[in-house]
Amino acid sequence: MAQPDRPFRTPLNAVRAFECAARLLSYTRAAEELGVTQGAVSRQIATLESYIGQPLFRRIGRGIALTFAGERYAAEVRDALAILESASARIMRRPDESVLIVGATAIASRWLIGRLAEFQRAHRALSVHLRDVTSTAELHGIDIAVLSEAAREPSLESLEILRERLIPVCSPATDVPQTHDALAEGTLLHLTAYPDAWANWFAAAEFKGAYGFAGPVFDDVALAIEAAIQGQGIAIAPAHAVETDIESGRLLAPFPISVSSGRRYHLAWPKAKGRLQKVRLFRDFILAAPAVGRLDKT
Amino acid sequence: MAQPDRPFRTPLNAVRAFECAARLLSYTRAAEELGVTQGAVSRQIATLESYIGQPLFRRIGRGIALTFAGERYAAEVRDALAILESASARIMRRPDESVLIVGATAIASRWLIGRLAEFQRAHRALSVHLRDVTSTAELHGIDIAVLSEAAREPSLESLEILRERLIPVCSPATDVPQTHDALAEGTLLHLTAYPDAWANWFAAAEFKGAYGFAGPVFDDVALAIEAAIQGQGIAIAPAHAVETDIESGRLLAPFPISVSSGRRYHLAWPKAKGRLQKVRLFRDFILAAPAVGRLDKT
DNA sequence: ACAATTCATGAGATTTTCTCATATTATAAC
DNA sequence: GTTATAATATGAGAAAATCTCATGAATTGT
Structure with a gap:
């Protein structure tokens, strides 16, 4: 009912039989290869020909030959089936242990x-x-x-x-804060994902004064770290995320104090x-x- | 017996059902499109998955989603089927009236x-x-x-x-024979396909003397004509085959006499x-x- | 002329595929 | 939570497609 009419679909198994027969130019040998009888192949191809609306093989004497149309069709069909079989072959190799x-x-x-x-x-x-x-x-x-x-x-x-613990980091190339006061006066980079990070850190450091709430806020932690590396301020970042940057000297953690992010x-x-x-x-x-x-x- | 074992073949109709379900991400809608019941699609895909040896869809809640393997497989399958359907569509357009x-x-x-x-x-x-x-x-x-x-x-x-009639032709750039005697003395190009051509021609021309039997012999009429065009001698060629060459001036027919080739x-x-x-x-x-x-x- | 080979075809067996009904599972609304 | 809903899965039997077997017809090669 939902269908306009019948969206005729190529009879796929008949196509496979055709491909085989076209390759071997013999129903008999195709039947062997497909593991069925010659009659079955004959029928399959008759089905396809009637679907296609024209002969794919010419019957010459006791043999067969492709018609021009059949020749062309065979080539395309061969491609399509090759894609299919190779796709199947690949997917069938179980996800590799390696x-x-x-x-x-x-x-x-x-x-x-x-x-x-x-x-x-x-x-x-x-x-x-x-x-x-x-x-x-x-x-x-x-x-x-x-x-x-x-x-x-x-x-x-x-x-x-x-x-996860958060720790202040900045570029060694900039004015590295030596004291908590200096830090509080620097440009602090904030992370959306850890809104209370700096507050918690200053609390943990038992710092009582005011500090730079006005610094830039980053949605993306990686961007904040990148900004810190470029010397745009002091970020408070997950320790694990800046580990390699610290090891390589691109970042510096001026204070040993870190706070849990939860x-x-x-x-x-x-x-x-x-x-x-x-x-x-x-x-x-x-x-x-x-x-x-x-x-x-x- | 001739078969090594079973050269497992991709179940094509199951593949088609899969393609449809993968595209619509729904067995139910795929079933509609294919004009069968949902259960049939479910079974077809189960068949394919068991052939493939791994799931193609993840069953998430009341829906389905492709697995990674399924995703890739779907893309390849889609290509292959598209080739197939378009090949069928093309061949089904009856040989064009145009x-x-x-x-x-x-x-x-x-x-x-x-x-x-x-x-x-x-x-x-x-x-x-x-x-x-x-x-x-x-x-x-x-x-x-x-x-x-x-x-x-x-x-x-x-x-x-x-x-078909045969007529002597030669290049206008060469020494064009003006008399039958001059012709008889020229280099005559012979054709395997018309062994008696020159003999018949000289007979028709009522020429009694001797003429150049010794000229080159061509298996291919086109080659003989080409040789004549290049001035290598006088060919006796099918009139219809040299018509355009004469019109274009590349060849000349020095005598109006022609003979039938039969x-x-x-x-x-x-x-x-x-x-x-x-x-x-x-x-x-x-x-x-x-x-x-x-x-x-x- | 005859044997051998090949495709075509009718009839019935077989297998596959489909339907129907129902189970199962997960979401969404209350 | 509980229930209604919407999706896939599955068992059993019906339906359809496919295959086999036997045989026919046409052609080649001896």
């Missing part, structure tokens, strides 16, 4: 990247793909992920790996994949990484 | 080409394809042909259009196509062409 797909939030990626390089070095046989993932709901197709939430669904497992990062993975060696290797590697808690003294 | 496929032997083509241009000009709506054909047995896919044999098969019709050219066409306007137009055009008999005084 490819590990790791998911992570944007901020966690910042920290992960350094780790991944190390992991990669330790397990050259594995190739690691990093994919953006925000929540445990997006874990399909992913072997294991670093997220700021624990897994609640019963099909997932997770382990806490890091309690976020806890977890490794999360589908239970079904927990037993895969590649997943276990990665999980063990991350848990064993000495750096996990380095800047993370609660 | 395309005339003309067959001709190599030598007849030489004469036809000039005519075709004229025909083309007279019927701009038609596009004409010229295809090499040697005998009436090769007429499939051809609307009408010029051949040196009449049609014997009952499915064909034919009409004589030209009795060959008679015919227009031949499948009876089934005799009624098509494009075929009738061409047939009438050829028959009416004033030039057909011009060099053909028996």
